[in-house]
Amino acid sequence: MKSKQIIHEEDFFHDLFMDYYPSLLSFARYYVPNEAVVEDLVQDVFVKMWELRGQWGKVENFSAYVYQMVRFRCFNYLRGEKLRGEMMRSYKEEKMSVVEVNQYIEEEIFRLVNQAMAALPSTYKQVITLSMEGYRVKEIAEKLNIGEETVKKRKQIAKQVLKEKLGKLYLFLFPLI
Known part of the structure; x- marks a missing residue:
């Protein structure tokens, strides 16, 4: 043993x-x-x-x-x-x-970045990934069949987690999402 x-x-x-x-x-x-x-x-x-x-x-x-x-x-x-x-x-x-x-x-x-993204729940990862690909909130909501407010909330939480995990690096990598 x-x-x-x-x-x-x-x-x-x-x-x-x-x-x-x-x-x-x-x-x-x-x-x-x-x-x-x-x-x-x-x-x-x-x-x-x-x-x-x-x-x-x-x-x-x-x-x-x-x-x-x-x-x-x-x-x-x-x-x-x-x-x-x-x-x-x-x-x-x-x-x-x-x-x-x-x-x-x-x-x-x-x-x-991979490590920080892996820390996100899959539903939040989907929203932030689609956002990084250029999709707007309405498009993400339609694509994932969820409400726009849900998309906004998941995006907000995902951004907060990424900021915590990546620190100042976040500002350089995700300035517009």
Whole structure:
């Protein structure tokens, strides 16, 4: 029988995997174009994270840490595939290039928005998604077969939840909804 701590760690790790896996795949594709290799590399990172789970408390910025692990894993793979010259110059730099930083930011924003949207009940998510697609309240009400006041209320609550989850990022991503 498993101890409660191991079960808690497994649940926590499962949540991390579900939260980060799609974004890390996309991030790794930036370096490695082969989908099967990308999946293996990201899975290798999760195996390593599980092995190092006792050290998670020492990590200040977990998100940056995990992206850096994927980045290093991709570089190690590419170096082994005879792309040493081009990749080693980038690998030896202490700072990420502007393109890498932009890619990281884009993937992290994507992850945060998905996480915030996942926190919404499905009926609220439908309303806010249709609103982001440009539908007006009346059109949403007709499409979902609900009243306009219901649409307004769900939209208001969904916006409030997104603001709480995304903070100032909300203002940049959802200025007009």
